[in-house]
Amino acid sequence: xxxxxxxxxxxxxxxxxxxxxxxxxxxxxxxxxxxxxxxxxxxxxxxxxxxxxxxxxxxxxxxxxxxxxxxxxxxxxxxxxxxxxxxxxxxxxxxxxxxxxxxxxxxxxxxxxxxxxxxxxxxxxxxxxxxxxxxxxxxxxxxxxxxxxxxxxxxxxxxxxxxxxxxxxxxxxxxxxxxxxxxxxxxxxxxxxxxxxxxxxxxxxxxxxxxxxxxxxxxxxxxxxxxxxxxxxxxxxxxxxxxxxxxxxxxxxxxxxxxxxxxxxxxxxxxxxxxxxxxxxxxxxxxxxxxxxxxxxxxxxxxxxxxxxxxxxxxxxxxxxxxxxxxxxxxxxxxxxxxxxxxxxxxxxxxxxxxxxxxxxxxxxxxxxxxxxxxxxxxxxxxxxxxxxxxxxxxxxxxxxxx
Amino acid sequence: xxxxxxxxxxxxxxxxxxxxxxxxxxxxxxxxxxxxxxxxxxxxxxxxxxxxxxxxxxxxxxxxxxxxxxxxxxxxxxxxxxxxxxxxxxxxxxxxxxxxxxxxxxxxxxxxxxxxxxxxxxxxxxxxxxxxxxxxxxxxxxxxxxxxxxxxxxxxxxxxxxxxxxxxxxxxxxxxxxxxxxxxxxxxxxxxxxxxxxxxxxxxxxxxxxxxx
Numbered sequence: 001x002x003x004x005x006x007x008x009x010x011x012x013x014x015x016x017x018x019x020x021x022x023x024x025x026x027x028x029x030x031x032x033x034x035x036x037x038x039x040x041x042x043x044x045x046x047x048x049x050x051x052x053x054x055x056x057x058x059x060x061x062x063x064x065x066x067x068x069x070x071x072x073x074x075x076x077x078x079x080x081x082x083x084x085x086x087x088x089x090x091x092x093x094x095x096x097x098x099x100x101x102x103x104x105x106x107x108x109x110x111x112x113x114x115x116x117x118x119x120x121x122x123x124x125x126x127x128x129x130x131x132x133x134x135x136x137x138x139x140x141x142x143x144x145x146x147x148x149x150x151x152x153x154x155x156x157x158x159x160x161x162x163x164x165x166x167x168x169x170x171x172x173x174x175x176x177x178x179x180x181x182x183x184x185x186x187x188x189x190x191x192x193x194x195x196x197x198x199x200x201x202x203x204x205x206x207x208x209x210x211x212x213x214x215x216x217x218x219x220x221x222x223x224x225x226x227x228x229x230x231x232x233x234x235x236x237x238x239x240x241x242x243x244x245x246x247x248x249x250x251x252x253x254x255x256x257x258x259x260x261x262x263x264x265x266x267x268x269x270x271x272x273x274x275x276x277x278x279x280x281x282x283x284x285x286x287x288x289x290x291x292x293x294x295x296x297x298x299x300x301x302x303x304x305x306x307x308x309x310x311x312x313x314x315x316x317x318x319x320x321x322x323x324x325x326x327x328x329x330x331x332x333x334x335x336x337x338x339x340x341x342x343x344x345x346x347x348x349x350x351x352x353x354x355x356x357x358x359x360x361x362x363x364x365x366x367x368x369x370x371x372x373x374x375x376x377x378x379x380x381x382x383x384x385x386x387x388x389x390x391x392x393x394x395x396x397x398x399x400x401x402x403x
Numbered sequence: 404x405x406x407x408x409x410x411x412x413x414x415x416x417x418x419x420x421x422x423x424x425x426x427x428x429x430x431x432x433x434x435x436x437x438x439x440x441x442x443x444x445x446x447x448x449x450x451x452x453x454x455x456x457x458x459x460x461x462x463x464x465x466x467x468x469x470x471x472x473x474x475x476x477x478x479x480x481x482x483x484x485x486x487x488x489x490x491x492x493x494x495x496x497x498x499x500x501x502x503x504x505x506x507x508x509x510x511x512x513x514x515x516x517x518x519x520x521x522x523x524x525x526x527x528x529x530x531x532x533x534x535x536x537x538x539x540x541x542x543x544x545x546x547x548x549x550x551x552x553x554x555x556x557x558x559x560x561x562x563x564x565x566x567x568x569x570x571x572x573x574x575x576x577x578x579x580x581x582x583x584x585x586x587x588x589x590x591x592x593x594x595x596x597x598x599x600x601x602x603x604x605x606x607x608x609x610x611x612x613x614x615x616x
Contacts, residue, residue, distance in 0.1 A: 154581055156581075156582075157583075168596060172599070172603065190587065193586060193587045193590065194585045194586050194587035194588075195583055195585070195586065196586060197583075198583075
């Protein structure tokens with residue numbers, strides 16, 4: 001560490017005003033503050049003394065994402081190998097747990113590299129042209145984006161969606177802290193609408209799904225949507241077979257995460273570990289998480305009571321465990337920039353996120369991943385919610401004065 | 404206005420709406436049609452020609468009549484003139500370009516409600532001579548048109564992989580390499596984003612356009 005500090009110190013004059021490489025100062029600054037806590041302090045106004053800054057906060061979120069990432073890698077290999085060996089005798093013994101993980105590791109790694117290289121280059125270009133520091137925001141976004149993509153997404157599409165998310169989702173509004181939409185979800189929404197064949201259907205969720213014959217690689221939500229679309233009596237038995245305790249999408253499997261889906265979204269266990277890290281360190285909002293859970297649960301119960309089609313008849317807890325609901329709840333809805341800011345606002349925002357997620361996914365089978373659309377929609381609504389919460393507070397206190 | 408057939412001021416009447424006074428990107432008028440009909444380059448051209456014709460004729464007519472139009476019913480008179488011209492364009496398109504007419508459907512009729520036309524009639528043609536009104540109408544229609552064509556160019560190229568309805572020769576190799584058409588380009592939101600990007604470029608080139616707040 002000391003060596004790094006000395007190196008940074010000796011090359012610093014080159015980047016300062018008058019130095020040869022002054023235009024590259026943002027890059028130098030980004031490295032320095034990434035490695036060491038910056039030593040500049042606020043010069044005026046009230047400020048809070050704390051050893052944690054934005055970069056350290058971001059790194060905490062990345063640590064919270066690690067369980068999802070590691071599980072996602074393992075699951076990628078597991079899904080692929082179990083499809084390969086489907087029906088073979090003693091198929092469990094052919095590939096070990098380590099094989100699954102290594103296979104997935106080499107599949108997920110390119111996604112992460114592309115996401116970070118492309119995203120940080122765009123950030124860096126804007127930092128140089130606008131003469132400000134490189135924004136920290138991309139550290140987390142760059143990890144979230146690969147986790148919400150299907151494993152076989154072409155790398156150029158990923159790169160395009162990252163550029164779209166950073167430029168249109170963030171930089172046009174003024175960079176980190178000014179965006180109205182969650183950049184990671186913007187990237188996913190871009191691919192979802194631009195290249196729907198690569199983002200939905202039963203072929204994309206398992207590696208090489210297009211070439212394996214007789215694959216059953218649909219996500220639980222996609223399966224449910226197609227089952228509830230056709231009103232056939234035999235669907236009931238298919239439903240029972242898939243979602244009962246021995247089925248492919250049983251509650252146990254959905255909770256552990258051994259089902260096809262986006263890289264990081266399948267395992268509720270891994271997400272909950274991340275959630276505990278976020279809650280324990282106070283980085284993620286517990287109001288948003290709990291109210292979104294509540295909203296989703298309530299909506300799922302209401303559908304249970306209505307019980308019109310198979311999608312609605314799925315038990316509420318099971319409904320929440322399939323798809324990206326938990327991932328969205330813990331890592332997307334709690335984004336401090338695009339969420340509501342006031343405490344009451346956060347509750348309303350989270351609650352509506354939960355309600356809309358389940359509502360969209362059940363009522364409109366064209367968008368099986370309702371969580372993405374719901375959170376983006378509530379992102380747009382968040383300032384409005386805040387406005388009325390603040391206004392209500394002002395009115396209440398005005399009344400108190402007038403008495 | 405200075406005397407003369409084509410002075411500097413006359414030149415500005417055409418050049419301003421093309422850049423710093425652009426009806427779409429600066430005044431944000433006529434957005435509806437810019438979003439709706441720009442999925443294909445051909446539609447954008449037809450729409451541009453229709454608007455150029457309607458705008459120039461309406462401006463000149465209103466400018467001729469300007470001293471005889473009672474002030475209290477001037478909007479109705481302007482509407483009548485524009486509506487009859489649009490009906491004319493609609494019939495001509497139906498007769499000679501039935502395909503384009505079908506694709507543009509209601510949007511030809513909706514030229515009547517295009518804010519740019521009414522805006523220029525009210526703001527310019529009601530108070531200026533015929534020649535100046537002609538130039539102003541031409542400038543604004545062209546300013547509207549080039550945005551339409553630019554947006555349609557990118558939407559058709561990236562969304563369908565075609566231009567003017569023809570396949571582009573090199574694209575078949577791209578498809579083999581795994582390139583795919585961008586479906587979002589066909590959807591209206593992307594037109595709004597492309598217009599936004601044009602506004603962004605325009606404002607970064609000319610700082611005077613950025614309003615203070």
